[in-house]
Structures are given as C-alpha cells and as structure tokens.
Amino acid sequence: DVKVTQSSRYLVKRTGEKVFLECVQDMDHENMFWYRQDPGLGLRLIYFSYDVKMKEKGDIPEGYSVSREKKERFSLILESASTNQTSMYLCASSFPRRDDQPQHFGDGTRLSIL
C-alpha cells in the first residue's frame, strides 16, 4: 500500500514564525501536491511538483513556498505565518502525468497560528 506520511498531525505556531510542514511518500511517485482544506471550501491546491527541484503554483500559492530536494519528500513552507493560514494541510502523491491515476493522501496536519 502507498504510504504518505506527514510529519505532524497537530501543530501550533505563532504569527510571524517560519513554519515547515514535511511530507514523505514511499511509492516512488513523481507527482506530489500540497492542499489546504477549510470548512465549506473543500480542497484547494497550494503547490505541486512533477519532479525533484521542480514546482508549480496551484490556486492559492500566496504566502507559501515549497521545496523538493529528494523525490520522496515535499516540504511546504510558511515564510511568515499569519492567522489566516490556520487550516488543515494535506499532502498527496501520484504517478506522473496520467489522469487515470489516483492521488494518495496523508492524514493531514492541523495547523493553528496564534
């Protein structure tokens, strides 16, 4: 079974802090994704990556950056956390450029910015 592991289930940080959310997958997937999930808004794509050192902006990239130094690891960075970034963050991975391949998700990190 595909395993996508997010480093923390719950995280509490302060406004202005630099926050790192880590995601690791064990299926050698080229594609990796970061979403945020808010009540009533569903899943919104922040950034995605099709390969190592490659990144593409999703629908809501403002205030975020990403890093993909190794194929199995995709990090989401909040450069200066703000309260409106309090949310559930979900990481996913999939095989490359095939629209018949499902995305596999981690269990999420619930981030609170105080």
Add this chain to the structure above:
Amino acid sequence: DAKTTQPNSMESNEEEPVHLPCNHSTISGTDYIHWYRQLPSQGPEYVIHGLTSNVNNRMASLAIAEDRKSSTLILHRATLRDAAVYYCSFMDSNYQLIWGAGTKLIIKP
C-alpha cells in the same frame, strides 16, 4: 471556472443503497472522473474513477451519464463505516484535480 457541484449532505439507512450525485458540466471529453471519501480525522481516500463507461470495484460503483456532465457514486449496501464526506472531482488538462465541496453522508442505524 471548472468545477463540480454536489449536495451538501445526504442521509441513508444502514444496509440500503446510496446514490451520491455530482454535476461536472465543464468537464472535457478526456477528463477522468474521480471520487474520493474522507473519514473523520483522515486524509481523503480514493474510491473509484472512470471516463465513459460505468465502473465497479470492491468499494463502489460509478455510473457516468452519456453526456458525461454528471455522475453518480453508488454504495450498494451502506454501513456505518461508510459515513464520510464524499468528493467528486475530475482531472483537468494540467493533471490537476478539480474538487467539489463534497457531500456529507450520514448513515442511520
């Protein structure tokens, strides 16, 4: 804007079939339709996907309208463990999933 629309919530009795509808009127002819579900405190879980023909797997069935502008996820015999939020989505030409807001399925014992 490309999107999917689903009812906010649905209720069903345990051990009865459940039909979860989704409209995706902006879908193109080559976009696959994907369904996921999300149990409480977990990430979304893949359920099923299809292009044109109806599809079956161990979890559910997917019925796709002939014009592909809508689809229905069918749980043949719902159990309490099927209570979740069900998301209809499709993959656009950039291989990004376009998600709906989801349907919260409530199963009554």
